[in-house]
Amino acid sequence: MGRGGGGSSTEAGTQYSAGMGYIFVFNLIVGAGAMTLPKAFADAGAILATAMLVVLCLFSFIAVTFVNESMAAANAMLQFKRLDGEDDDEFDSSEDKAKLVGKRRGYAASSGSYSSLPNGDDDEEGAEVGDHLISSDKQALVQPVNCDIDEAGGAEAGDQFDIKRRVEMGYMAKMFFGRKALIAFYLIIILYLYGDLCIYVVMIPKSLAQVTCPQNVTNPSVTTGPARHCFGPFDSWNVYYLYVTVLAVTLGPLCYFNVQKTKYLQVLTTVMRYTAFLSMITLAMIMIVNEHEVVELRDGWLWGRIDGIPNLFGVAIYSAMCQHSLPSLVTPIRNKERLTSLMFLDMMSVMSFYLMLCYSAVFRFPNDELMDVYTSNFDFSGRDRAFFGAALSGFFKYFLGLFPVFTLSASFPIICITLVNNLRTLFHREGRPYHWAVDRLAFPTAALLPPIGVAYLTRDVELLAGVTGSYAGVGVQYLIPAYLVWQARTAVAKAFGGADALQSRARTHAVGTQLNKHASPFRSVYWIYFILVWSFVCVTLITVNHIMQGK
Numbered sequence: 001m002g003r004g005g006g007g008s009s010t011e012a013g014t015q016y017s018a019g020m021g022y023i024f025v026f027n028l029i030v031g032a033g034a035m036t037l038p039k040a041f042a043d044a045g046a047i048l049a050t051a052m053l054v055v056l057c058l059f060s061f062i063a064v065t066f067v068n069e070s071m072a073a074a075n076a077m078l079q080f081k082r083l084d085g086e087d088d089d090e091f092d093s094s095e096d097k098a099k100l101v102g103k104r105r106g107y108a109a110s111s112g113s114y115s116s117l118p119n120g121d122d123d124e125e126g127a128e129v130g131d132h133l134i135s136s137d138k139q140a141l142v143q144p145v146n147c148d149i150d151e152a153g154g155a156e157a158g159d160q161f162d163i164k165r166r167v168e169m170g171y172m173a174k175m176f177f178g179r180k181a182l183i184a185f186y187l188i189i190i191l192y193l194y195g196d197l198c199i200y201v202v203m204i205p206k207s208l209a210q211v212t213c214p215q216n217v218t219n220p221s222v223t224t225g226p227a228r229h230c231f232g233p234f235d236s237w238n239v240y241y242l243y244v245t246v247l248a249v250t251l252g253p254l255c256y257f258n259v260q261k262t263k264y265l266q267v268l269t270t271v272m273r274y275t276a277f278l279s280m281i282t283l284a285m286i287m288i289v290n291e292h293e294v295v296e297l298r299d300g301w302l303w304g305r306i307d308g309i310p311n312l313f314g315v316a317i318y319s320a321m322c323q324h325s326l327p328s329l330v331t332p333i334r335n336k337e338r339l340t341s342l343m344f345l346d347m348m349s350v351m352s353f354y355l356m357l358c359y360s361a362v363f364r365f366p367n368d369e370l371m372d373v374y375t376s377n378f379d380f381s382g383r384d385r386a387f388f389g390a391a392l393s394g395f396f397k398y399f400l401g402l403f404p405v406f407t408l409s410a411s412f413p414i415i416c417i418t419l420v421n422n423l424r425t426l427f428h429r430e431g432r433p434y435h436w437a438v439d440r441l442a443f444p445t446a447a448l449l450p451p452i453g454v455a456y457l458t459r460d461v462e463l464l465a466g467v468t469g470s471y472a473g474v475g476v477q478y479l480i481p482a483y484l485v486w487q488a489r490t491a492v493a494k495a496f497g498g499a500d501a502l503q504s505r506a507r508t509h510a511v512g513t514q515l516n517k518h519a520s521p522f523r524s525v526y527w528i529y530f531i532l533v534w535s536f537v538c539v540t541l542i543t544v545n546h547i548m549q550g551k
Contacts, residue, residue: 014332018342021333025322025346027270028329030277030353032199032408033319036465037354038361038374040315044308046362050355052312057351060320062531063477064343065520066485067326072518073488074167074175079160080495161517166331169324176487186426188475193419195468197451200408200415203373203461205243210376211401212239244455254413255420255444269407276403277357279396283378284360290387310542314466317473320350323481340521372462375400419447470542478535482528485520489513
């Protein structure tokens with residue numbers, strides 16, 4: 001993925017089939033969050049956890065359809081502006097949309113057809129909303145619009161609601177949001193990125209410490225519970241803190257430079273991810289068969305514990321996150337006629353994969369032995385080592401134990417740079433450039449120090465993933481897509497729907513969806529209300545739960 005800088009835009013990339021799009025979206029969703037899911041699943045209980053996963057995957061799919069509809073609306077509005085001879089860079093805020101009302105309309109109300117728009121220039125204009133590059137775990141959160149038209153012939157190859165121009169979330173927010181909403185958008189993105197970095201800064205040293213220190217049956221995790229001797233003068237906590245310091249010294253400086261993840265590194269981490277997760281599922285099932293019986297299940301494992309639901313809510317949201325990166329993955333898909341069905345298949349595949357991962361973990365490992373980084377459970381001691389043999393046991397022990405280290409270390413500097421660029425954008429003052437010390441030193445330091453500090457204060461990855469998903473994750477996955485599609489429908493109705501489109505809120509949303517070929521199946525405005533109310537209620541209950549438990 002190219003780096004957008006100044007007034008330039010990122011490369012559109014070559015097109016690919018719907019099947020490849022399915023693989024890319026699946027790969028995007030299944031990342032670091034999945035490693036924390038089995039422990040949260042077991043704490044909540046199988047029945048409640050399964051129901052929660054199904055519901056959250058459904059809501060995530062609804063939000064995905066909202067983003068797809070917003071992308072199509074953004075493409076139509078950009079085409080409409082070109083028809084009126086306006087630059088895309090001039091589309092700075094929601095106030096500009098009012099200027100479009102009453103101008104030449106691309107939709108002929110009398111015939112119900114779409115008029116063709118002239119070809120746009122194949123240049124690379126776009127407003128700089130920040131150079132927001134991120135790894136394959138979380139592709140570009142916010143990037144400038146890519147104004148390339150596909151080679152088939154631009155607007156003449158289809159109507160103006162074809163998704164041919166890659167309009168990232170940041171640019172859509174700039175198009176459809178007012179100033180206050182745009183600031184809120186960046187605050188949510190920044191909080192989410194801080195949470196992401198905190199999880200990475202804790203998970204990498206924790207995995208290294210788990211591999212370095214020998215296992216202990218009574219305390220399988222080296223970074224929870226009381227400290228115990230590891231080697232030499234170091235106990236298990238000292239080793240963890242040592243690795244946090246090493247990470248800060250080695251990976252931290254990369255936040256001060258322009259680093260991006262190469263194509264070959266993305267391929268390598270993708271192969272490692274699939275190998276690791278499939279290995280964990282397969283090995284857990286083989287271990288169950290080898291034991292000839294499942295582990296002794298704790299009381300209440302089936303119906304679960306209510307107090308485990310809040311953390312599962314946050315972890316599951318974090319594990320099902322993809323909305324922020326859809327423009328980068330959906331736009332290059334060659335045939336988008338069944339885009340909604342493709343996204344539904346992706347979400348159902350992710351849900352099935354997570355359920356297999358969690359149930360194999362629950363039936364193989366007792367709940368008090370499940371670790372918040374699931375890869376650390378595969379230490380291959382006792383009968384497992386005898387069954388698999390020394391060589392195979394050693395390979396999987398170190399491959400799975402170090403899997404989070406390799407994949408997350410490759411992503412860490414990219415996420416840090418993404419956070420730096422979002423901080424620059426949030427505090428940007430028109431016509432007043434930053435001093436070099438602020439730009440090159442202060443912002444990277446502000447991005448790096450808080451996660452490092454959190455890593456010294458806590459080692460609970462499950463808690464960090466739960467908090468990140470419960471708060472910033474709710475904003476990224478639910479609030480932003482819901483408000484984005486609300487504003488996008490209003491803009492489409494104003495520009496294309498005629499005077500009667502604004503007679504009522506319901507009428508505005510009806511017109512906004514009728515014109516859009518990629519409109520969400522959840523077209524009623526009440527679905528947006530439902531998502532917003534659901535988010536508010538869940539965040540409130542989770543906050544109350546954390547306060548009552550003293551977390």
